[in-house]
Amino acid sequence: MNSxxxxxxxxxxxxxxxxxxxxxxxxxxxxxxxxxxxxxxxLLHWNKPALExxxxxxxxxxxxxxxxxxxxxxxxxIDGAVLDIxxxxxxxxxxxxxxxxxxxxxxxxxxxxxxxxxxxxSIVNDAAGKPVAFLTITDITERKxxxxxxxxxxxxxxxSEDAIIGEDIDGKVISWNLGATRLYGYxxxxxxxxSFWRRIPPERxxxxxxxxxxxxxxxxxxxxxxxxLTKEGRLVHVSVTISPIRNSSGLLxxxxxxxxxxxxxxxxxxxxxxxxxxxxxxxEAAKDGILILDEPAGRIxxxxxxxxxxxxxxxxxxxxxxxxxxxxFGDAAAxxxxxxxxxxxxxxxxxxxxxxTRDGRQKQVEFVSNSYLAGEGCVIQCNIRDITERKLxxxxxxxxxxxxxxxxxxxKAKTVDLTAMTQQLWQTxxxxxxxxxxxxxxxxxxxxxxxxxxxxxSLAGGVVGDAKKSHAFEVIAQELDRMGxxxxxxxxxxxxxxxxxxxxxxxxxxxxxLELIEHYLRAQNIEVVREFAADLPDxxxxxxxxxxxxxxxxxxxxxxxxxxxxxxxxxxxxESEAGVKGVxxxxxxxxxxxxxxxxxxxxxxFFTTKLEGKGTGxxxxxxRRAIEAHHGTxxxxxxxxxxxxxxxxxxxxxxxxxxxxxxxxxxLKRAVAGVAQKSN
Amino acid sequence: xxxxxxxxxxxxxKDVLVENLSAQSYEARxxxxxxxxxxxxxxxxxxxxxxxxxxxxxxxxxxxxAALEIDPRLVTIIMTGQSSIxxxxxxxxLGAFEYVPKPFTMRTMMPVxxxxxDSRNSGKRVADRAAADSTDSLxx
Numbered sequence: 054m055n056s057x058x059x060x061x062x063x064x065x066x067x068x069x070x071x072x073x074x075x076x077x078x079x080x081x082x083x084x085x086x087x088x089x090x091x092x093x094x095x096l097l098h099w100n101k102p103a104l105e106x107x108x109x110x111x112x113x114x115x116x117x118x119x120x121x122x123x124x125x126x127x128x129x130x131i132d133g134a135v136l137d138i139x140x141x142x143x144x145x146x147x148x149x150x151x152x153x154x155x156x157x158x159x160x161x162x163x164x165x166x167x168x169x170x171x172x173x174x175s176i177v178n179d180a181a182g183k184p185v186a187f188l189t190i191t192d193i194t195e196r197k198x199x200x201x202x203x204x205x206x207x208x209x210x211x212x213s214e215d216a217i218i219g220e221d222i223d224g225k226v227i228s229w230n231l232g233a234t235r236l237y238g239y240x241x242x243x244x245x246x247x248s249f250w251r252r253i254p255p256e257r258x259x260x261x262x263x264x265x266x267x268x269x270x271x272x273x274x275x276x277x278x279x280x281x282l283t284k285e286g287r288l289v290h291v292s293v294t295i296s297p298i299r300n301s302s303g304l305l306x307x308x309x310x311x312x313x314x315x316x317x318x319x320x321x322x323x324x325x326x327x328x329x330x331x332x333x334x335x336x337e338a339a340k341d342g343i344l345i346l347d348e349p350a351g352r353i354x355x356x357x358x359x360x361x362x363x364x365x366x367x368x369x370x371x372x373x374x375x376x377x378x379x380x381x382f383g384d385a386a387a388x389x390x391x392x393x394x395x396x397x398x399x400x401x402x403x404x405x406x407x408x409x410t411r412d413g414r415q416k417q418v419e420f421v422s423n424s425y426l427a428g429e430g431c432v433i434q435c436n437i438r439d440i441t442e443r444k445l446x447x448x449x450x451x452x453x454x455x456x457x458x459x460x461x462x463x464x465k466a467k468t469v470d471l472t473a474m475t476q477q478l479w480q481t482x483x484x485x486x487x488x489x490x491x492x493x494x495x496x497x498x499x500x501x502x503x504x505x506x507x508x509x510x511s512l513a514g515g516v517v518g519d520a521k522k523s524h525a526f527e528v529i530a531q532e533l534d535r536m537g538x539x540x541x542x543x544x545x546x547x548x549x550x551x552x553x554x555x556x557x558x559x560x561x562x563x564x565x566x567l568e569l570i571e572h573y574l575r576a577q578n579i580e581v582v583r584e585f586a587a588d589l590p591d592x593x594x595x596x597x598x599x600x601x602x603x604x605x606x607x608x609x610x611x612x613x614x615x616x617x618x619x620x621x622x623x624x625x626x627x628e629s630e631a632g633v634k635g636v637x638x639x640x641x642x643x644x645x646x647x648x649x650x651x652x653x654x655x656x657x658x659f660f661t662t663k664l665e666g667k668g669t670g671x672x673x674x675x676x677r678r679a680i681e682a683h684h685g686t687x688x689x690x691x692x693x694x695x696x697x698x699x700x701x702x703x704x705x706x707x708x709x710x711x712x713x714x715x716x717x718x719x720x721l722k723r724a725v726a727g728v729a730q731k732s733n
Numbered sequence: 734x735x736x737x738x739x740x741x742x743x744x745x746x747k748d749v750l751v752e753n754l755s756a757q758s759y760e761a762r763x764x765x766x767x768x769x770x771x772x773x774x775x776x777x778x779x780x781x782x783x784x785x786x787x788x789x790x791x792x793x794x795x796x797x798x799a800a801l802e803i804d805p806r807l808v809t810i811i812m813t814g815q816s817s818i819x820x821x822x823x824x825x826x827l828g829a830f831e832y833v834p835k836p837f838t839m840r841t842m843m844p845v846x847x848x849x850x851d852s853r854n855s856g857k858r859v860a861d862r863a864a865a866d867s868t869d870s871l872x873x
Contacts, residue, residue, distance in 0.1 A: 496787070499814030500743040503836035507749040510838045511756075530838070537836045 086190035092147055092176070097185065106192050107159075108166060127160045131169065131197075142172040146186040151175040156193065168194045216291075216312040219298070222305065224249045224265075236291070236314055238284030249310070252281045254288060264295070271297045271305050278315060290316045341438045344376075348424055348431030351375050351392050363439055365411030376435075381408050395433065399424045405440070417444045495540040502540070506533050554593050554707055559636050560585045560624055562596060566603035567622065570611075578617030579610075586625040592636055593707040598679040602687075605672040606640050606699050613644025613697060627702060635685065635704040646693035655689065683707055735850050736777070739763045740770040740784040740796060741812070746835075750783065753839050754846070767791030767799075774803045781849055786813035786824070797827050808853040810845055812837070 080087055086103030090096045104112065107126075128136045138144060142152055155172040174188035210217050210228075216236040219228035229244040237244070237252060253261045257280055267274050274295040280288045291312045298307045336343055342360030346353055356371045364371070364381055371379060377388035395401040403420040410416060419438040424431050513526035567574075567581060574581055610620050620642050627637035647655065651662060655673060673687075680687040684704050691697040737759050741747040747763040754761035762779075764770040768791055770784070782800055786793040797809050811824045814835040824832055830852060831845045 496814040499835035500746055503812075503814070504743065504745045504749055506836045506838050507746070507753060510840065511749070511753060533836065541834075 084191075086170075086188075086192075088143065088188040088190065090143060090147065090186045090188075092184050092186060094144070094147055103190055106168065106170065106190055108161065125161060127162050129158045129160065131156050131158055133158075142174065143186065143188050146174040146176065146188055149176065152188070156197075168192055169197045170194075214313075216310070218244075218249075218310040218312070219307060220249055220310060221307040227307065233312070236283070236289065236312060237281065243284075252283075254280050254282045256280070268295055268297065268308055271299075273297065278319070281312065289314055290319050341436050342418075344371075344435040344437065346376060346433040346435065348396070348433060351377075351433070354432065360437060363410065363416070363437070364408075381410065382406070395422050395424060405444070408437075415441075417441045498540055499537070502533060502537055506530070506537075509533065555596055556591045556593055557596050557599070558589065558591055559594075559599070559638060559703065560589060562599050563603050563622055563624060563638060566600050566607060569604065570607060574607075574611055574620070577611050577614065579614055580617075580619045582619060582621045584621060584623040584625075589624060589626060589636060590634075590705055592703050592705050594683055594703060595679075598682070599703075602676040602679050602701070603638075605676045606701075609672060610640055610642035610644065610697070610699070613642050613646075618643040618696075629686070629702055629704070633684075633704045635702055638701040638703070640699045640701075641696065642698075643696045646695055646697055647689070647691040648693050652689065652691060734758065734760050735780040736760045737762070737781045737783060737846070738770060738773060738779040740765075740767060740782065740788070740793070742766060742785065742788045742790065746785075750842075757839075757843065759846075767793070767796035770796060771799055771803070774800055774807075778804060779807065780853055781846065782807055782809045783846075784809065784811065786811050794823060794827055797824070797829055801828055806853065808849045810849055 080100045086106045087100040088103050089098040152172050152174045158169050160167045171191040171193045176184050179185050211230045213232045216233035217230045218233050221227050226244045226247045229241040276293040281291050292315050294311045296309050300306045336357045342363050343357040345355040353371050382388045401422045406418050406420045408416045408418050417440050419440050422435040424433040509529050516522035623639040677687045686702045688700050739747050739750045751761045751763040784793040809829045810831045811829045812833050830849045
């Protein structure tokens with residue numbers, strides 16, 4: 054060793070120093086980080102990249118922070134499981150483990166800083182033969198991120214519903230996603246390397262050739278609707294987008310094809326179009342007017358032919374206008390208010406809206422309006438139905454109904470009248486029958502009465518001188534006479550009478566009538582007061598008729614006094630308004646009187662206030678007719694609660710000029726007059 | 734002695750009249766029906782016929798008409814229980830002399846009978862008076 058010269062030694066040292074220098078330069082300029090430690094964990098060296106990778110600017114900072122390294126950093130596996138310090142790379146190397154490609158996520162606690170490092174390392178002996186641990190660190194953060202992005206992209210591509218196919222410049226498949234498998238039926242294995250021509254149906258060859266030319270020129274191609282063949286040979290409708298793929302130097306290396314199955318979309322579009330056509334036809338052919346307005350402005354967008362015809366404006370005149378501008382709805386302000394209401398509620402309805410057409414005709418319409426969403430905006434549809442005819446028909450129907458109801462009411466009233474009249478007629482006929490019966494009974498009674506009278510007369514002749522017996526027979530004779538008179542009266546009232554003018558004293562006839570029912574009046578607690586003028590001219594009249602009239606009127610008066618009262622029979626000479634001389638007969642009762650309503654109807658035949666079956670409703674009518682036949686008047690004045698006054702005026706003469714004044718006033722003359730009148 | 738024929742289907746009335754007129758010294762005879770009376774009239778001459786107007790078998794008017802055909806000089810008096818102007822008129826127009834409404838007494842009947850027999854003797858009819866009297870007698 055002594056033989057080794059100092060110069061050699063110095064030379065060797067120099068070489069060694071240079072080598073160490075180079076090595077240091079190499080270490081410091083490595084891309085990867087390098088950390089060296091002794092087997093006790095004492096860090097011996099960090100190269101510059103290692104410091105930088107950990108965010109340290111220089112070794113001083115590192116020295117400062119090193120004791121707290123474990124407090125500053127957190128290491129975890131890529132999937133996120135935090136590592137104990139014992140599992141950190143350096144301790145593992147010191148523990149004798151040889152590390153290769155260990156990926157660890159490094160995070161500075163309390164900051165966003167995070168990197169992914171790849172570690173390698175082992176124990177080596179240094180020049181002095183002492184074992185040291187060295188650790189290489191590669192920052193793979195960016196690469197990892199790129200890988201993840203790529204993975205994400207791949208998964209996006211793969212999960213896409215669309216077929217995404219990569220092809221090289223020759224049209225051979227280089228990538229094939231799940232969507233492509235779904236669409237065409239080929240698995241990626243089957244598809245890779247396959248020519249795209251396999252998917253082109255014969256009838257699309259020309260189209261494809263043209264497309265290839267474009268692709269060659271690097272153009273982007275979009276076919277909205279074309280056809281492709283599946284693995285099973287089925288045709289599918291697809292939309293296809295082909296984009297060129299260029300490498301980093303811009304050279305065309307292939308193309309990406311995105312194909313979408315549009316069979317369903319086509320079907321929907323077809324259906325939509327069909328529906329559109331159907332609704333358009335409905336719109337065009339509707340027998341209602343239809344108006345489409347846009348929502349915010351209320352401008353007319355569309356109008357159907359029926360409405361055009363209804364309003365008399367052309368479609369062009371209507372479209373683009375605001376609803377109230379056309380003036381068919383009259384009041385613009387009201388129309389605007391209605392429109393506002395429609396916007397608020399989305400619905401408006403008028404049962405009966407007046408509308409004026411362009412030529413000024415008035416129409417009644419039913420107006421229904423809805424607003425609804427159509428695409429992005431709201432539209433308003435107004436349905437306008439012409440109900441003019443219907444309204445007219447309804448109106449005439451209503452009128453017809455009213456008429457019908459009126460007729461029905463009249464009919465009902467008539468039915469009631471008829472029922473009443475039937476009853477009255479029945480009553481009348483019953484009375485007529487009663488009259489006949491009375492006549493017949495009176496006749497039958499007269500025979501026995503005659504027999505009795507004659508027998509009594511004979512017997513009375515046999516007791517002359519016997520005052521007592523004579524008186525008895527006299528009484529019997531008187532009573533027989535009374536019976537005879539009664540029967541004669543009954544006969545007169547009951548039988549069919551003829552118009553038979555005689556000369557008579559009204560007082561006698563009134564008296565006669567009163568006598569006939571005086572018994573009845575007494576029973577009714579009615580006092581009869583006779584106020585007969587002492588001097589009274591005879592008149593020409595029909596005795597039977599007058600008696601009938603008086604009897605009727607007295608009966609009425611007594612009916613008006615069910616609780617009794619007073620009946621004044623006043624007879625006096627009088628003069629009519631026209632100056633005709635005659636006799637007035639007033640019958641004044643103290644009864645209930647007649648209300649104006651009843652008074653108004655009192656002369657109607659068959660009108661009666663008496664209980665059903667009691668009155669015929671004919672009495673007054675017959676009486677008036679009888680008096681008028683005598684050229685007289687019958688009038689009634691009544692105040693309810695006070696009583697009624699019936700006044701009869703009869704003229705002295707009645708069309709017959711002969712024998713007005715009978716010289717001796719005998720009954721004979723009167724009777725002759727009556728017969729003469731008849732035979733004339 | 735004047736002969737009087739009384740006709741009434743009311744037999745009791747006919748009988749009492751026959752009785753009473755006989756008591757007044759007339760030769761009175763009664764019949765219950767018109768046909769019976771006509772038979773009697775054909776067989777015998779009578780001065781006066783007193784007949785009811787309404788009889789069930791033959792009415793008084795028919796009887797009078799037939800009786801006058803048998804004996805135009807026969808005087809007739811009509812009795813009736815149902816007095817009416819037209820029956821008076823008809824009876825008078827047929828030639829009845831008088832008209833007596835039922836009921837009546839002999840006091841009423843006798844003057845009529847006397848007058849009728851007188852008229853037969855004088856040959857004169859007083860139709861008007863007869864009608865007038867009988868009408869008046871309706872309402873004595």
